[in-house]
Amino acid sequence: MSRSVPQTNYAAVSGAGYDSCWTPRHAYLILQPYIPADAVVWECAAGAGWLAQWIREFGNEVIESDVREDFLSGWEPDHWDILITNVPFSLKYKFIQRAYELGKPWAFLVPYSTTYANTAKKIRDSFGANFEELRPNKRINFAMPGSGFRNNGAQMTTEWLCHQLLPRQIIDVDLPNPLPEHRLIKPPKRTKQTHDGILAWIQKANPQTHEDIANLVEYAMKKGIANDQPDIPEDTVFQSESVAIQSSLLSLWEGQDL
Numbered sequence: 001m002s003r004s005v006p007q008t009n010y011a012a013v014s015g016a017g018y019d020s021c022w023t024p025r026h027a028y029l030i031l032q033p034y035i036p037a038d039a040v041v042w043e044c045a046a047g048a049g050w051l052a053q054w055i056r057e058f059g060n061e062v063i064e065s066d067v068r069e070d071f072l073s074g075w076e077p078d079h080w081d082i083l084i085t086n087v088p089f090s091l092k093y094k095f096i097q098r099a100y101e102l103g104k105p106w107a108f109l110v111p112y113s114t115t116y117a118n119t120a121k122k123i124r125d126s127f128g129a130n131f132e133e134l135r136p137n138k139r140i141n142f143a144m145p146g147s148g149f150r151n152n153g154a155q156m157t158t159e160w161l162c163h164q165l166l167p168r169q170i171i172d173v174d175l176p177n178p179l180p181e182h183r184l185i186k187p188p189k190r191t192k193q194t195h196d197g198i199l200a201w202i203q204k205a206n207p208q209t210h211e212d213i214a215n216l217v218e219y220a221m222k223k224g225i226a227n228d229q230p231d232i233p234e235d236t237v238f239q240s241e242s243v244a245i246q247s248s249l250l251s252l253w254e255g256q257d258l
């Protein structure tokens with residue numbers, strides 16, 4: 001099958017990170033036939049939740065987590081069957097390494113060149129495994145950071161790199177057309193988190209004990225601080241204001257690599 005790709009490359013808005021590209025529905029449609037209907041899927045780099053949404057459309061239970069909070073730090077859900085995610089491209093080798101270590105089937109959306117990279121080959125060979133490739137015949141139209149779906153394709157050709165999922169080592173497939181309505185969607189504008197904004201969020205939580213601090217930091221790392229300030233989790237109880245504890249929490253928060 002020929003692998004036709006657009007001749008024009010489109011970049012995201014200047015300064016935006018390419019690790020934050022939304023996964024359109026048609027990218028999952030080519031993988032879906034190989035996912036058992038009763039499989040519990042762990043979407044381990046869920047981001048805005050687009051890929052998880054498409055997986056749930058077909059009846060699978062999905063557990064969502066994100067890169068910094070869980071997957072690369074060693075956490076995993078109590079029960080899951082398959083890893084599926086659009087891998088942050090800058091972390092693709094770390095994801096492949098971790099996926100092999102977990103020992104279950106996985107499917108990662110990665111640049112097509114990944115399978116030819118020496119780093120990927122060394123990781124694969126160290127586990128005595130083979131790559132499985134689900135290769136679309138054209139570029140996937142990701143939503144690029146800051147520009148949404150207004151472009152015609154990704155910066156590079158991509159594929160689903162799999163383990164213990166496909167019936168053959170290489171499968172070429174026709175990529176369906178994207179949904180027209182996706183081209184009207186633009187990602188939300190984000191502003192840089194400020195010291196005052198973080199402090200206001202901590203004061204709203206009003207932590208009293210060190211356990212409160214641990215709960216709040218854990219919650220903050222998972223959810224981030226939204227522009228409109230996220231709600232405090234209902235199961236976290238704060239009794240009275242403590243400026244010293246809030247100051248300590250602020251220091252902890254500002255030291256996190258989010």
